[in-house]
Amino acid sequence: MKHVRRVYLYSRFERFWHWTQALLILGLGVTGFEVHGTYTLLGFQRAYMWHVRLGWALVALIIFAAFWHFTTGQWKQYIPTFERVGVMLRYYTQGMFRNEPHPYKKSEISKLNPLQRLTYLGFKILIAPIFVTTGLLMVYADRWAEWGIPWSLRSVATVHIIAAFLMLMFFIVHIYMTTTGRTIFANIKAMLVGYEEIPWDTAEEGGQAGV
Amino acid sequence: MRLRRHTGFGWWLGGLVILLGSIVWVGRGQAASEPTAAPAPTEAVEVSTADHTKFEILKQPFQTAPEVTKACLSCHTEAAKQVMATTHWTWVYQDPDSAETWGKRYVINNFCVAVVSNWPRCTSCHVGYGWKDDSFDFTNELAVDCLVCHDTTGQYKKFPAGAGHPVYEPKEFPPGSGNIWEPPDLSYIAQHVGPTSRRTCGACHFYGGGGDGVKHGDMDSTLAEPPKDVDVHMSPDGANMTCGDCHKPQVHAIPGSRYRMVAKDTHGKDLPKSDGFPTSCESCHGLTPHDMPKINDHVDRVACQTCHIPTFARGNKPTKLWWDWSVAGDKARGIEKDEHGWEVYNFMKGEFRWGKDVVPVYRWFNGRMEVMTLGEPIDPEQPVYINQPQGSPDDPNSRIYPFKEFRGKQGYDPVNRILLVPHLFPFNPEDTTAFWKGFDWGPAFEVGMKTAGLPYSGQYDWIETTMYWPITHMVAPAEQALSCQACHTRQGRLATLADTVYIPAQSSHPWVDRIGWTLTGLTVLGVLVHAGLRLVSRRKS
Numbered sequence: 001m002k003h004v005r006r007v008y009l010y011s012r013f014e015r016f017w018h019w020t021q022a023l024l025i026l027g028l029g030v031t032g033f034e035v036h037g038t039y040t041l042l043g044f045q046r047a048y049m050w051h052v053r054l055g056w057a058l059v060a061l062i063i064f065a066a067f068w069h070f071t072t073g074q075w076k077q078y079i080p081t082f083e084r085v086g087v088m089l090r091y092y093t094q095g096m097f098r099n100e101p102h103p104y105k106k107s108e109i110s111k112l113n114p115l116q117r118l119t120y121l122g123f124k125i126l127i128a129p130i131f132v133t134t135g136l137l138m139v140y141a142d143r144w145a146e147w148g149i150p151w152s153l154r155s156v157a158t159v160h161i162i163a164a165f166l167m168l169m170f171f172i173v174h175i176y177m178t179t180t181g182r183t184i185f186a187n188i189k190a191m192l193v194g195y196e197e198i199p200w201d202t203a204e205e206g207g208q209a210g211v
Numbered sequence: 212m213r214l215r216r217h218t219g220f221g222w223w224l225g226g227l228v229i230l231l232g233s234i235v236w237v238g239r240g241q242a243a244s245e246p247t248a249a250p251a252p253t254e255a256v257e258v259s260t261a262d263h264t265k266f267e268i269l270k271q272p273f274q275t276a277p278e279v280t281k282a283c284l285s286c287h288t289e290a291a292k293q294v295m296a297t298t299h300w301t302w303v304y305q306d307p308d309s310a311e312t313w314g315k316r317y318v319i320n321n322f323c324v325a326v327v328s329n330w331p332r333c334t335s336c337h338v339g340y341g342w343k344d345d346s347f348d349f350t351n352e353l354a355v356d357c358l359v360c361h362d363t364t365g366q367y368k369k370f371p372a373g374a375g376h377p378v379y380e381p382k383e384f385p386p387g388s389g390n391i392w393e394p395p396d397l398s399y400i401a402q403h404v405g406p407t408s409r410r411t412c413g414a415c416h417f418y419g420g421g422g423d424g425v426k427h428g429d430m431d432s433t434l435a436e437p438p439k440d441v442d443v444h445m446s447p448d449g450a451n452m453t454c455g456d457c458h459k460p461q462v463h464a465i466p467g468s469r470y471r472m473v474a475k476d477t478h479g480k481d482l483p484k485s486d487g488f489p490t491s492c493e494s495c496h497g498l499t500p501h502d503m504p505k506i507n508d509h510v511d512r513v514a515c516q517t518c519h520i521p522t523f524a525r526g527n528k529p530t531k532l533w534w535d536w537s538v539a540g541d542k543a544r545g546i547e548k549d550e551h552g553w554e555v556y557n558f559m560k561g562e563f564r565w566g567k568d569v570v571p572v573y574r575w576f577n578g579r580m581e582v583m584t585l586g587e588p589i590d591p592e593q594p595v596y597i598n599q600p601q602g603s604p605d606d607p608n609s610r611i612y613p614f615k616e617f618r619g620k621q622g623y624d625p626v627n628r629i630l631l632v633p634h635l636f637p638f639n640p641e642d643t644t645a646f647w648k649g650f651d652w653g654p655a656f657e658v659g660m661k662t663a664g665l666p667y668s669g670q671y672d673w674i675e676t677t678m679y680w681p682i683t684h685m686v687a688p689a690e691q692a693l694s695c696q697a698c699h700t701r702q703g704r705l706a707t708l709a710d711t712v713y714i715p716a717q718s719s720h721p722w723v724d725r726i727g728w729t730l731t732g733l734t735v736l737g738v739l740v741h742a743g744l745r746l747v748s749r750r751k752s
Contacts, residue, residue, distance in 0.1 A: 037701045037716030044696040044716055048505070092741075097748035142508040154713035158720045165727035169734045176738040180745075 005200040009111050010191055014074070017065045018191060024058045025167065032164055055135050062128065078121045081114050088115045096180065106198065123170065127163050134160040264402040273397035276358065276377055277340050282401065283357045291352035293463035299338040301349065302326070304470050308579070313470050317584045321534060321597055321619040321676045322420040325585060325632040328662035331374040332636040336415040343374035344638070345662075358397075359414060363405040366395045368414070372636070409445055410435050412454040421560075424528035428569065428615035429684040433526025441526050443688045459489045466490045472681060474514060474578035474602070475610050492516075492686075512712065514576070514610040516683050518693040522568045523615060523682050529553055533564035534619035536633070537673035540650040559647055561620075571613030571682050573705055577602035580679075586665045588628050595630075595676045604711040611708060615680040622656055626668035630676070632659035 010018070031054065034040065034047035041047065069075040087103045092115075095103070104113035112120065134156050137144070141153050181187035182199065190196035263269055268282045284291055294300050304314035315333075319325050326333045327345075334342035339354045341347060348354065356375060358367045370378045370392055371385075378392045417423060417432045424431030439446040445453070458467045467490040476491035479498040488494070492515040499507045500515075509518075524530040529551070539561035547556035553565045579601040589595050602609030622631035634655045637645035646655035652671060660667035698705045699716040709718045 035699075035715050037699070037719065040696070040700065043694070044699040045694065048695065048699075048715075097744050099748065142511065152713065154718065154720075157713055157715065158723055161720070161723055161727070165723075165731060168727075168731055172731070172734050172738060176742070179742075 003200055004197045006195045007106065007108060007198050008194055009106060009108065009196050010194045011072075012194070013068050015191060015194055017061065017068065020061055021058070021065070024054050024061065025171070027054045028058065029164070029168065029171070036161060036164075052139060055132075055139075059132060059136070062132065077110070077112050078117055078124065080117050080121050082118075083114060085114045085118070088113055092180075106196065119170070127166055127170070130159060130163045131167070134163070259405070263404055266402070269398065269401045271398065273401065275340075275379060276356065276397060277353045279397050279401045280340075280353050280355055280357055283404075284352060287357075290357065290463065291355040294338060294355050295349070295352070297464045298468070299465070300355065302337065304468065306470065308471075311582075311584070313582050313584065318582050319585050319587075319597060319630055319632070321617065321621050321678055322426060322531075323635060324536075324621060324630075325659070325663065327585070327632055328634040328659045329636040332372050334374050335369050335371045336418075337375045340375045358400055358404065360407050360411050361404040362400055362411060363408070364400050364403050365410060367397075367400045368392070368395065406453075407455050407460075408453055412458075416454075420531060422531075424524060424526070425531045426617075427680055427684075428523040428530040428617075429520065429680075429682045431524070431526050431528040431530070433528060434684065437526060437685075439688055440691060441687075442685050444686055445684075449688070457490045457494075469681060470580055470582060472576075472578040472580070474576045474612055475511075475608050492519075511607075512604075512610055514612040516681075516686070517571075517573060517611050517613050518697075519686050519689070520571070520613060520682050520684075521687055521691060521693050521697075522570055523613075523685055524567045524569050525685050525687075529565035529567045530569065530615065531563055532566045532569070532615075532617060533562070534560070534617075535562040535673075536560070536622065537620045538562050540646070540652070542650070558650075569615065570704070572616045572679075573611050573613055573708060574600045574679070575602035575604055575606070575609045575708070575711065576600040576612035576614075576681070577606050577609040580681075583630070585632065585663055586629055589623065589630060589674075591623065591625065591628060591674055595674055597630075597676050597678045600679050600681070604708075611705065611712075613682040615682055617678045617680060618675060620673045620675050622652065622671045623674045624656075624660075624666075624668050624670060625672045626670055627666050629665065630674075631656045631667070631671055632663045632665065634659035634662065 028051060030041065031047045031051040034042060035044065035051050042050065084103065091100065091103050106113075137149070137151075137156055138153065138160065140147075141156075144151065178187040178191075179185075181190075182197070186196065266282075266286075268285055271278075271282070273279050273282075280291070298304050298314055302315040303312060303317070305312055315326050323329065323333070330345075330347075331343045334347075338356050338359060339347075340356055341354055356369070359369060368377055369375055370382065377397075378394050380394060382392050384390060384392055413430070413432060413435055416427070417430050417434065418425070419430075420426030424433075433441055434445055437446045439448040443449040444457075445451070455465075458465045466488055473488055473491050476486070476488070476493035477498070478486035478488075479493050480496075481489050481494040485494075492500075496515070498510065500510075501507045538556075540558060541556075542558050544556050545558055546554060549555045549565075551565075554563060555565075556562050581599045581601055583589075583597045600612065600614060602612075622633060623629065624631055633646055633652070634644055634657075635646045637643075637648045643649035644654035644658040646652065649655070653669075656671050657667055657669070693704070696716075697703060698714055701717065703714070703717045705712075705714055705717060708714075712718075
């Protein structure tokens with residue numbers, strides 16, 4: 001028999017963290033590409049000042065989030081697995097167009113499918129630290145000589161910009177993937193309210209997609 | 212644990228408030244506010260213990276200016292000796308870092324080219340009397356001109372072609388202009404001497420290159436009484452400073468040479484302890500003059516002048532940017548003016564181009580200027596730079612500094628490969644070898660080179676030359692300083708230096724942006740294709 005189960009996937013802090021981070025990253029992107037000279041929107045000085053402020057806010061948020069991950073044990077959600085990655089890829093490239101069921105079933109215990117695990121882990125241990133390190137370094141670019149840092153502003157800025165492009169691509173794909181849930185807005189709604197409505201068929205397994 | 216859906220929103224809001232609070236708190240230190248102004252100089256008060264109108268020796272009817280000097284020296288016994296030790300007198304500059312000898316007597320330029328063979332005209336700005344030829348006695352104390360610097364009446368004027376003397380009987384200048392120079396009342400002037408002023412320094416320095424504003428670009432007669440937006444320091448509505456407030460004379464020697472400049476003062480404020488060079492911006496403003504830390508981060512690499520003198524020639528006068536001697540001598544063309552009334556052709560001098568409100572060129576500069584001297588070989592195949600600011604991004608003493616780039620065409624000897632000294636101003640009324648008398652370059656170059664003691668092959672040609680004039684006056688009020696975006700933008704002011712230093716928004720890695728945007732475009736395309744396929748497959752089912 002088919003019915004819908006409301007599963008509490010995203011806790012209050014997790015939602016606050018996710019959406020604040022989303023807004024900060026959006027703001028950092030908009031101001032950051034202006035600081036890079038891609039366009040003029042706020043004027044360089046304001047764009048720079050807001051970029052630095054938002055950057056500091058993101059650092060603060062990351063500290064809170066790291067604390068949350070470790071105290072709640074939620075970090076385990078990101079333990080990578082390559083099992084069924086192929087299945088996932090096949091679903092997104094083929095199965096989805098044949099209306100096959102999503103191969104991964106979300107639950108309170110395991111919220112992230114293998115592709116998400118890999119992507120988000122990469123984000124957390126690679127892109128974010130590179131961003132934060134190069135960003136903080138550039139705020140203090142004038143002190144490098146004093147601190148014995150031999151890098152040039154040009155190379156550090158270039159790494160920061162490469163990270164920015166990776167982030168931009170993630171941002172596009174991430175938003176698109178939210179539409180691949182049970183309905184177009186099902187995943188976004190879940191991230192807003194915390195609950196996701198997951199179809200539950202007592203007769204057979206399977207049902208819903210992940211982001 | 213019971214959870215209600217909307218409790219989450221309150222929590223989110225609370226968190227957001229805390230976070231925004233922290234943003235504002237962090238941002239506080241970055242906030243831009245009023246920049247710190249340098250302490251205002253003290254009001255000029257009468258501090259002299261002597262009233263010169265009461266000196267009997269100054270009440271005599273002076274016939275010539277050297278007689279005034281004699282009277283001055285009867286009390287100021289050491290003054291002439293002090294002046295005679297300075298470049299104002301010698302026109303010789305011994306470079307302390309090399310064996311080279313510079314100064315007006317030995318260098319060459321692309322304005323009127325050289326002093327030698329043209330003395331009476333050039334030495335109308337010598338702080339002396341009678342330097343009309345090679346035989347001038349540099350040890351004669353009575354030939355020192357006290358009045359040109361210490362006149363307070365504004366009536367003392369050195370005649371433009373008088374080898375430093377004022378006129379003693381009415382004379383016309385320029386010849387044929389109907390402009391009559393009347394002899395000054397030397398007795399009255401002598402009784403009213405006082406400290407130097409913007410006007411006295413400006414009497415020569417505003418008119419370098421043969422006219423108002425011609426040479427420097429950051430100095431013209433506007434600076435005698437400049438509006439605040441032209442020069443915030445010297446304006447009577449601003450700090451009302453005189454030249455001497457920064458170029459503080461030390462026993463008649465004036466600091467602030469353009470051969471060896473201080474492009475980067477690392478000492479900072481000169482109070483309570485001076486570094487002996489009070490002429491830099493940092494001497495009053497210190498090393499961290501801005502409220503915004505990021506702007507202070509710039510001062511080690513960007514000179515104050517770069518942002519705070521957004522353009523030069525902002526006064527009433529244009530400055531000369533181009534001077535082509537090769538077309539001079541066409542009496543039929545005579546004098547031509549453009550729509551601004553600026554002289555664009557003068558048969559005596561050739562073609563000119565002028566500019567007002569000119570954007571400087573920017574160079575790395577460590578204060579050292581390499582200067583060409585008379586007879587120095589040139590390579591006509593290469594661009595000829597008469598002087599070159601030295602410095603590089605790798606040199607910690609270098610900063611990005613603004614310059615007026617002055618270009619022109621002047622004569623050179625294609626055989627000996629040296630720039631030529633033109634004899635422009637006649638030695639006497641019969642001297643037709645001078646270009647301004649005979650209008651023939653052949654004899655003009657021949658006599659010019661011979662007088663300079665330089666070889667001349669008899670052949671001449673024209674070559675383009677470039678000079679750089681450091682821009683350091685006409686500092687604008689802080690609110691008119693360049694915005695960040697003047698440089699931090701694609702094709703900003705420092706575009707030509709973008710390869711030497713990373714300037715965010717100006718510089719970028721040649722292929723990172725291209726690859727980045729290509730991949731981003733492919734990502735969007737991939738998403739669109741995927742979405743399209745989903746749509747199609749959903750319709751099918």
